[in-house]
Amino acid sequence: MTWPGPAGASGIELRHLRAFAAVARRRSFTQAAEELLITQPALSRTVAQLEAALGVRLLDRSSRGVALTDTGAEFLIHVERTLAAFSAALAAARHESTLRLGFSWLLPDPWAQHAIARFERETGAQVELVRCDNPLDDLDRQAVDVALVRGSRPVKAAVRTVHLYDEQRVAVHARPEATGDGRDAFRGHPAEAVGDALRWRDAHEWTLVVNTASGTTGPWCWPHGDGPRRFVETANFDEWLESVAAGRGLGIVPDVAERRIHHPALRFLPLDGAPPSPIRLAYRPDTGTGSMLLRRFLDAALEAVVTCTHAAEA
Known part of the structure; x- marks a missing residue:
């Protein structure tokens, strides 16, 4: 060409x-x-x-x-x-049907398993999982067809979103023995002062580690200046995780991380009064993937939410 x-x-x-x-x-x-x-x-x-x-x-x-x-x-x-x-044109000519789902870290479970299995069973198409530091950037470049987005930060005008459900937030910090000084890394207090839970309203005392590319909790969560006074910025999930483990500050993350992350240097705590963190699917109406295939995936995603909700209530 x-x-x-x-x-x-x-x-x-x-x-x-x-x-x-x-x-x-x-x-x-x-x-x-x-x-x-x-x-x-x-x-x-x-x-x-x-x-x-x-x-x-x-x-x-x-x-x-x-x-x-x-x-x-x-x-x-x-x-x-x-x-x-x-x-995409070549794939269509060859009758290959693939939908690329972009995500930054830890697909929510069991929603992802239900949604992907239902979509592939009902359409005969496949879901290609694409791990990326910033799924919205990859969506804009059309490197993915749909992006899983956590948190409530706004998206571009050309992007549409579908709300799936909300995740609860938990706190995570380095264990005292991991940092070597026996002190709470995010406030400088003795480790015993952390207790068994933290309160969202005490955020001004924290040093917060923020994933600026795809994190769910950052300065934008406290619009009136009531948030943490100090921030440590990271560019992706892995940097965020290791910065928290190194004792550079406190992390706030959806509770799926407590079930799925097993890091010997980390301790998870309940976070009282924290607002939930929404999970959304973002897509562009002008995506190169067939609109019908995208619509079928969105339908499967929403049906999977219902399935998971009923299972949790049973």
């Missing part, structure tokens, strides 16, 4: 877009070449051809590495959407 470039320039092909996307994602010509199974000189020539055809510089190259220019960052968004749409 080729698009005509500017007058006097060669046309742009899919290989040019794939090469640029790989370098932009890896921030390295060496790693991108390994991913694409081509030599680094061949990759450099391909990207240079793309820049020449467009008449713009997409990447800044220096001894420190590779960085996107402002134009390159904007172009990357469209390139990833183009490549995703092309892959």
